[in-house]
Amino acid sequence: MIPTPPHLQATAAERDLGDCLRRYRRRPGAIGTFFAFAPLAGALALGLREGDMTGALAVVLFVWPPLFLWWCVSTRRRLDGGLYVFDGGFADVHGRKVLFAITWREVRSVKYRTYSLWAGMIPVLYATQCVIELRDFHKIELNSSYRTLARLAEDLHVRAG
Numbered sequence: 001m002i003p004t005p006p007h008l009q010a011t012a013a014e015r016d017l018g019d020c021l022r023r024y025r026r027r028p029g030a031i032g033t034f035f036a037f038a039p040l041a042g043a044l045a046l047g048l049r050e051g052d053m054t055g056a057l058a059v060v061l062f063v064w065p066p067l068f069l070w071w072c073v074s075t076r077r078r079l080d081g082g083l084y085v086f087d088g089g090f091a092d093v094h095g096r097k098v099l100f101a102i103t104w105r106e107v108r109s110v111k112y113r114t115y116s117l118w119a120g121m122i123p124v125l126y127a128t129q130c131v132i133e134l135r136d137f138h139k140i141e142l143n144s145s146y147r148t149l150a151r152l153a154e155d156l157h158v159r160a161g
Contacts, residue, residue, distance in 0.1 A: 004084060007096055015101045018087030024152045025082045026145050028075050036071030039064045083146065085155055092140075100140065107160040108133045112153035132156065 002020040004012065012020070039059055047056030077095030084091045089103035110132050117125035130142040130153040146152055 002084070005080075005093070005096070008084060008091060008093055008098055011091060011098045011101045012084075012086060015089065015091075015103060017089045017091065017101060017103065020084050020086050022085045022155065023082050024085070024146050024148060026078050027147055029078065029145070032071055032074060036068055039067060078145075083142070083152060085159065090156065090159075092142075102132075102134065102140070104160050106134050106136070107156075108135050110153060110157040110160050112150060112157075130156070 002023050004020045012018070043056040043059035043064070046059065047053040080095055081093035081097075084093060089101065089106070091101040092099040110130065113129045113131065115125070115127045115129070116123055128144045128149050130146075130149055132140040132142070134140070142149065142152065
């Protein structure tokens, strides 16, 4: 049994999901990481170009700390959450917020898709996606922000039956 956070335990008990069997973690966001550390590279380039590190120091002292703190908080929220698979269903958690808690009876189908975009003979884009169709005709789309999306999709497909 996997330990679950208290706010998820309450939701799982309310929705009668049962015991937690597995947790799938998320990755840190690549775009947010880029923008969190881009000011440092910009400050270095500015300092080298101008020959005076005063502007670079100003960027590092006043522009970068708020961006870095925002990145730390959002990444922590992202990594604390994940998708929890229970006996009776699954739940997606982002930080302390439960985005959804679904029972297996509500799931109609689970599909794993891969997309690739080619420019001639060169692959430009490769993306994976897990689409969960519910009985009320809503769809839940999980992207490749989960570390093992293929295993996650297979686990959901097997349990949803």
